[in-house]
Amino acid sequence: MGKIAFLFAGQGAQHPGMGQALYQASPAARQALDASEQVRPGTLKQCFQGPEEELTLTLNTQPCLFAVDYACAAAARERGIEPDCLAGFSLGEVAAAAFGGVFSFEEGMRLVMRRAQLMQDCAQAHPGAMLAVLRLSPAQVEEICRQAGQAYPVNYNCPGQTVVACAREVAEQVSQLAAAQRGRALPLKVSGAFHSPWMEEAGRGLAAYLADMTLSQPSLPLYANATAQPYGQDGRQAAGLLARQVYSPVRWQDTLERMAQAGVDTFVEVGAGTTLSGLVRKTLPQAAVYNVSDPQSLEQAWEGIVHGA
Numbered sequence: 024m025g026k027i028a029f030l031f032a033g034q035g036a037q038h039p040g041m042g043q044a045l046y047q048a049s050p051a052a053r054q055a056l057d058a059s060e061q062v063r064p065g066t067l068k069q070c071f072q073g074p075e076e077e078l079t080l081t082l083n084t085q086p087c088l089f090a091v092d093y094a095c096a097a098a099a100r101e102r103g104i105e106p107d108c109l110a111g112f113s114l115g116e117v118a119a120a121a122f123g124g125v126f127s128f129e130e131g132m133r134l135v136m137r138r139a140q141l142m143q144d145c146a147q148a149h150p151g152a153m154l155a156v157l158r159l160s161p162a163q164v165e166e167i168c169r170q171a172g173q174a175y176p177v178n179y180n181c182p183g184q185t186v187v188a189c190a191r192e193v194a195e196q197v198s199q200l201a202a203a204q205r206g207r208a209l210p211l212k213v214s215g216a217f218h219s220p221w222m223e224e225a226g227r228g229l230a231a232y233l234a235d236m237t238l239s240q241p242s243l244p245l246y247a248n249a250t251a252q253p254y255g256q257d258g259r260q261a262a263g264l265l266a267r268q269v270y271s272p273v274r275w276q277d278t279l280e281r282m283a284q285a286g287v288d289t290f291v292e293v294g295a296g297t298t299l300s301g302l303v304r305k306t307l308p309q310a311a312v313y314n315v316s317d318p319q320s321l322e323q324a325w326e327g328i329v330h331g332a
Contacts, residue, residue: 024311025288027104027328030303031092031111031118032294035212037084039073041295041316042091046071048318051101052094055128059090062132066090081146081214085114085139086132092118092294093128095315099293102325104315108244108253108287110278112299113178113217114138116248116268123241125254125261130236134265137232141225142215142269148224151216152194153177155186159206167200177218178273181305186273188216222270230266238262244285251277279306291315291324 045052059066111119121131164185168174178186198208238258247264251274292299292314313324
């Protein structure tokens with residue numbers, strides 16, 4: 024077997040009940056989630072009980088997902104699954120950075136709280152939508168954005184799937200343009216036009232916040248959304264990548280392909296949902312793919328990875 028990558032889930036994967044079963048079954052997960060409650064009281068209730076409308080608000084989604092992502096990774100490591108490299112999708116990159124030792128869990132939790140506030144402020148100032156455009160090439164989606172105006176390709180997820188961030192008033196036009204080319208556009212469960220130029224103010228605010236933090240070199244190769252390349256050794260570079268990420272496209276397909284080129288053949292999605300697992304399968308059909316979101320999936324991953332089941 025080659026190398027193992029942990030992939031940390033991003034916004035849109037949230038659902039009431041996430042993390043609860045692992046909280047009860049894994050001491051490592053419980054420790055992380057209890058720590059999140061200490062930093063941000065009410066996190067466990069939102070994770071475990073919702074309601075969904077409350078959990079979907081960016082201000083709540085990001086810290087809750089950060090805590091659950093980290094807890095799932097901690098449970099996997101506790102069980103004996105050790106990654107060789109890390110990546111996270113959007114918000115998941117912050118969880119990956121915390122897990123990789125760029126900053127502590129508590130510092131990461133506070134960073135995510137600030138990130139969520141900044142991004143929600145931008146979303147309220149510039150109301151927008153996000154749509155996953157399926158069955159079209161990135162070049163086709165880029166042309167659709169040019170035709171629609173006020174639309175940007177922001178997540179290059181996998182072959183045949185590119186996410187568009189746009190002003191709300193052009194979302195229907197984006198869908199129609201995609202349909203005209205035999206594509207399909209699906210609205211995403213998010214509350215803003217993330218990773219677009221409308222988030223630049225959030226990026227500046229995040230850069231100012233990060234300037235007061237001490238960041239360390241990752242303990243494992245950590246791939247950045249904005250570049251699809253591993254972080255360097257300079258903590259300031261990490262700060263720049265994390266700030267830039269909120270208004271830059273997520274180059275996820277490139278990230279997965281570069282991990283494979285570096286010897287990764289096993290991917291473990293940690294956190295709520297299985298969205299990233301699906302993207303790996305579409306990008307790298309020969310890869311082994313697992314997810315860890317509850318005790319059952321953790322045991323399945325452990326059996327498959329440790330025993331080759």
